[in-house]
Amino acid sequence: MTGIVKDPRYFNHEMGVYHVESPARLKTIYRALEEDKQLTSKLKIISPRLAQMEEILWIHEKNYYYLLESTQARERVILDPDTSTNPSSFQTARLAVGGVLEAARAIMEEEITNAFALVRPPGHHAEKARAMGFCLFNNVAIAAEYLKRSYSVDRIVIFDWDVHHGNGTQNAFYNRDDVLYFSVHQYPHYPGTGHWSEIGQGPGQGLTINCPLQGGKGDADYLYALERLLSPIIDTYQPQFFLVSAGFDPHQADPLSSMLLTAPGFA
Ligand SMILES: [Zn+2]
Structure with missing residues (x-):
């Protein structure tokens, strides 16, 4: 349930x-x-x-x-x-x-x-x-x-699909290997962070994964990124718990960004 x-x-x-x-x-x-x-x-x-x-x-x-x-x-x-x-x-x-x-x-x-x-x-x-x-x-x-x-729980994935990069969450776990942060977001865009080269530090190196996308991307683009990037990472990392920052602002009707996701795309 x-x-x-x-x-x-x-x-x-x-x-x-x-x-x-x-x-x-x-x-x-x-x-x-x-x-x-x-x-x-x-x-x-x-x-x-x-x-x-x-x-x-x-x-x-x-x-x-x-x-x-x-x-x-x-x-x-x-x-x-x-x-x-x-x-x-x-x-x-x-x-x-x-x-x-x-x-x-x-x-x-x-x-x-x-x-x-x-x-x-x-x-x-x-x-x-x-x-x-x-x-x-x-x-x-x-x-x-x-x-x-x-x-x-010692392996947690935070998947952040909000159209904006989750700078606060990334920074909270940037040096740690017990939480993997994966963000797909519009870039460049607010808050300015989330370049692909931000990958974590020390024990956390490789466990921050940013997938910056230019505006105008739709369901097929997101699906491609998730299948090619997120799925293999999850297969390798084997998280015990999966948290999602489920911002719905990549939706095509959102006035503050320019992504083109549809309701079936989110589903
Ligand atoms: Zn947002």
């Missing part, structure tokens, strides 16, 4: 009425799920929890955690040109991390076989001590740490 992390508290974080990373993204999906009883009968709803400070500090610096915590007292704090907070953002970001952790736990406890975390804010641009590109805490990176620490 597939698990779905879903909670209306994810609507509480908002970065201004015109911001594209808005509660409406999740509201639309939640509504579609509620209308499709046949689909929801096959899903198990996973209730998120607030991630603990200790869990967040596996990836982030303490000063950064306190900075985000302090934003609760202010109407709006601008953290970077694209990223700001309202008084609920800190707790919502903790809940986003905790949602992914709960999904990972439920899979490891064999309550479900896989899961989709319908959470926000997103995380893959979040650096150790810096919010960036709509992201506050790096949900997927903290989940990888959680799997390693709580369940001794």
Whole structure:
């Protein structure tokens, strides 16, 4: 059975009425799920929890955690040109991390076989001590740490198909051999990282794999990259757990990038 992390508290974080990373993204999906009883009968709803400070500090610096915590007292704090907070953002970001952790736990406890975390804010641009590109805490990176620490999973793949390169996730594991980061993204594009020559360092050398693509690529191009590049890597690495940063912005209708993926292409 597939698990779905879903909670209306994810609507509480908002970065201004015109911001594209808005509660409406999740509201639309939640509504579609509620209308499709046949689909929801096959899903198990996973209730998120607030991630603990200790869990967040596996990836982030303490000063950064306190900075985000302090934003609760202010109407709006601008953290970077694209990223700001309202008084609920800190707790919502903790809940986003905790949602992914709960999904990972439920899979490891064999309550479900896989899961989709319908959470926000997103995380893959979040650096150790810096919010960036709509992201506050790096949900997927903290989940990888959680799997390693709580369940001794020692080979994890993070596949990041968001149209933007996940600089924060790449940096979190750049020197490590227990997490393989694979990203396919538009390049050159925001945030500027993700050149193919970024391959990891030290024990992590070869375990960061970037597949930068020029804009205008569609389903067949992505399929080619995954079959030729990702599949053989997975056959060799033999991951015990597979995490996906499932950004849907390579879709052809996304206004912020120029990829041409279709819904069947994602499927
Ligand atoms: Zn993106």
